Amino acid sequence: MDPMAEIRLTFFQECEEQLTALENGLLAMQEGESDSETVNAVFRAVHSIKGGAGAFKLDALVSFAHVFETALDKVRSGQLVPEAEAMKLFLRAADALADLVSASRDGAVADTAPYAGIEEEFNALIGGGGAAAEDDEFAGLDFQPIVTAFAEPATARNSYHIRFRPLRDLYAKANEPLALFRELGRLGTLEAQCDIKNLPFLDTFEPEDSYLSWQLTLDTENPIAAVKEIFDFVEGDCDLVIAPASTEASAPPLQEMDITAILRKVREEAPAIAAVTAAAPAADADSAPRAKAVVQPTIRVDLDRVDRLINLVGELVINQAMLTQRVLHSSHVRDREVTSSLEELERLTREIQESVMAIRAQPVRPLFQRMSRIVREVADATAKDVRLRTEGEATEVDKTVVELLADPLTHMIRNAVDHGLESPEQRSALGKPPEGTVRLAAAHRSGRVIIEVSDDGQGINRPKVLQKAIANGLVPPDAQLSDSEIDNLLFLPGFSTASSVSNISGRGVGMDVVKRSIQALGGRISISSAPGQGSTFTLSLPLTLAVLDGIVVTVDEQVFVIPLTAIVETVKHEPSRIHHLGDHSFVLRVRDVLVPLVDVGAELGVRAPASDLRSGVAILIETANGTRSALLVDNIQDQRQVVIKSLETNYMRVDGIAAATILGDGRVAMILDVDALVGPRHHEWNPAEIPLAKAS
C-alpha cells in the first residue's frame, strides 16, 4: 500500500479513538467533572483530529474542528464555563464531528448545512467576532506564504549584507549560528566575517554568554523573504540587520577569523563548565516525579486468525472429549493416573477454550456510547429532556454479539425515549422530574450477559395494547390476558403501539424484529412494566457464538441437539393429552393450551410419519416469533455445551438444521433449527396458541 494511504488509514482509526475519548470526556464534564485533565483530554481529541485532517487536506473537517477547538480552548483557559446548554452544544458538535469524519473517510460530500449551524452557535457562545477573525487567520495557514516565495520566478541576483549578533538566549535555546550560515550558503554564495572584538580574556569568560558577531555577504537569486526565513527561529534572540548591498549599512571593521574553530572551541568548553554551574537544577530534574501511567500494551490481530484459532480449539475440545471417552471405555484397568491426566487435560482444554473466546470478547462500552447519541437525537426530535445512565460498560461480550446488538438496542432506546418517556410538561404535572431517565445496564449473570434497557416513563399502556392487538386480529376480542401476556403482545409480528407512526420509532420495524434478532443471537428478551413508573426490557445473551448450550436428544438412533434458548420445558407426554387434527397433525395439551406436536423424526425424514405419537418425550419450545410448539423425540440424553460447526460450509444447507456438532463419542449431531422445523407446515393454521378455556 502507498505509505500515505496507510497513514490515512491510521488517521481514521485514530479518529475513532479520539471521538470516543471526546464523547467520554464530554459526558464526564456533563456529569460535573471539570478537572483540567478531563477538559484537556477533550481538547486534545479535537485538536488531534484537526491536526491530522490538515495533513490530508480535509478542509471541511479542519475548519469545523477548529471552531470546536476554539470553544473548547476557552473552556480550558477558564474564559467559558460550560452550562447545560453549552454542554449539549458540545455533544451535538461531537456527533457532527463524527459524521464529518465518516464523510471524509468515505469521500462523501458532506452536507455542510448542519455544521454551519453549529459553527454559528459556537460563535454566538464565544462571542462572535473574535472567532471569525481567528478563522480567517487559520484559513491562511494552508498556504505557506514562504514556500510560495521560494517558488517565485527567479529574479536577478541580489546581494545582501547581513549583520548578525546572537544574544545569550539564542544559544540557550540551542540555536546554532553555524547551522544558520550553512542554510544561508544553500541560497547562494556566502561570505562570512566573524567579529571577535568582544571576546573576553579567559578568566572572565562566561561559557554560556554570547561574544561573537558576524558580518555576512550573501549573493543569491532568492528574494529577501527566503533569507529572513532562515532567521525566523532566532528572531528576538539576536541583533539582525538584513539589507540589500546597495544601501550598505556602515559596519565596523571586522577582524577575520575561522568561525568554525571558534565555535568548536566554545562548544567544547561550554558543557564542561555548564556541568558545574547547572549541577543544582540537574539534581532537581532527576528527582522530578516520573509517574508512569499504566498503559495496557495491545496488539492488533486479524480477525481471521482469531477465528481460525477458535475453530482449532473447538476441534481440540471435541478431540479431548473423544479421547477421554475412548480411553475410559477401552482400558480394562481403570488406571488412576490415566484418569487424572485425562481430567487435567479436560481442565486445560476448557481453560484454553475460555481464553481463546476471551480474545473475541469486547466491552459493550462503544455500543453504549453509540446509544447516548441515539438518545440525544431522539430527545431533540421529540423535545424531551432525557438523561442516559449507563452501567457495566466494561462487561465483555463476543464481538459479533456486540455488533449485532447495535440495531435492536438502537430500536429499544428509540422506543424508550419516544414511547416510554412523557413530555417534560406531562412529567412535571405528574410530580416527576422533567428530565426523564433511560438506563442501559450490562452485567454477567450465570454465564450469560444480561442487558437491561429501562425508562422511568409511563409504563406500558396495557388497555391500549390489548385494544390494538384485538383490532389487528392478534387475539380474540374476548380474550382474558394477564398483564405479562399483554406486555408480551408487543413482540408479536405486525404490532405497533403508535397509532400514527412517528418518524422516530416507526421505521418499519417493531419489537418483533428486535426479538427475532435477539433470538438469532441465541438470546432471549423479556419485558416488565409498571404503570406510571416505567418499563424494563431485559436481554439475556450468550457470551459467545462458538459454543451453545443444548439438550442432546435421540430420534430413531440419530442424535440431535436442541438449543436450550428455544426450550421452555419438557412436557409430561400422556396419551390423553394428544389430540388429532386432520390426518397427520397432532396437538398436545399443555396446561389448557393446545400446541402443535411436531414429530421430529418424520419432519426430518428420519422415519415415516407415525399415525400414533404415544411414545417418546415432548419438549415445549418457543420460536422466535413467540409461538410455541412441542417437539416429539424418543429420548433425552444429556444437557451439555457443544461446539458449533457450520453445516453449510462443511456440507450444505439442510432445512430444519441450524448447524452440526461433534459429540464426545465422535458422532456428528445435528443442531435443530426449531424455527424452521415448526414454521412452514403449521403456519397456515397456527398463528398462536388457542386458549382452551374460551374454546370449551
Next chain:
Amino acid sequence: MTVTILTVDDSRTMRDMLRMALVDAGFRVVQAEDGLHGLDVLRAEQPHVVITDINMPRMDGFGFIEAVRQDVQYRAIPILVLTTESDDEKKLRARRAGATGWIVKPFDPAKLVAAVRRVAA
C-alpha cells in the same frame, strides 16, 4: 554520520507522517508518545534533534522542553515544536520554555526537513 531525530507526539497519524518524511530525507527516527516517554527515549537514544508536539497527555510539550533544558546533558539539543496555530502566543510560550524553532502543522515534508537542517549541528 546519520542524524537521529526524536519525535514526541501522541497522535499515531502524526508520528507516522513525521517518520515517513524524516526517513525519506535520510534521518534515523526514534519516537515517543508523550513528554514523559520522550524523556526516556531521549536518554536511551541520544538523538541529535527533537521534534515535539505541544498538546499531549501526561506531560505536554512545554513541560517536556523545560525538563530537557534543565538537564545538563541535553540542554543544548535543538528542539522543534509542532504547532497547528501560527498564533504568536503559543510560539512565544514555546520559545520561552526553550524551544529552538517550530514547525506549523500541517507540514510539508520539504519544509520539515528544512527546519530540521536549520537547527541540526
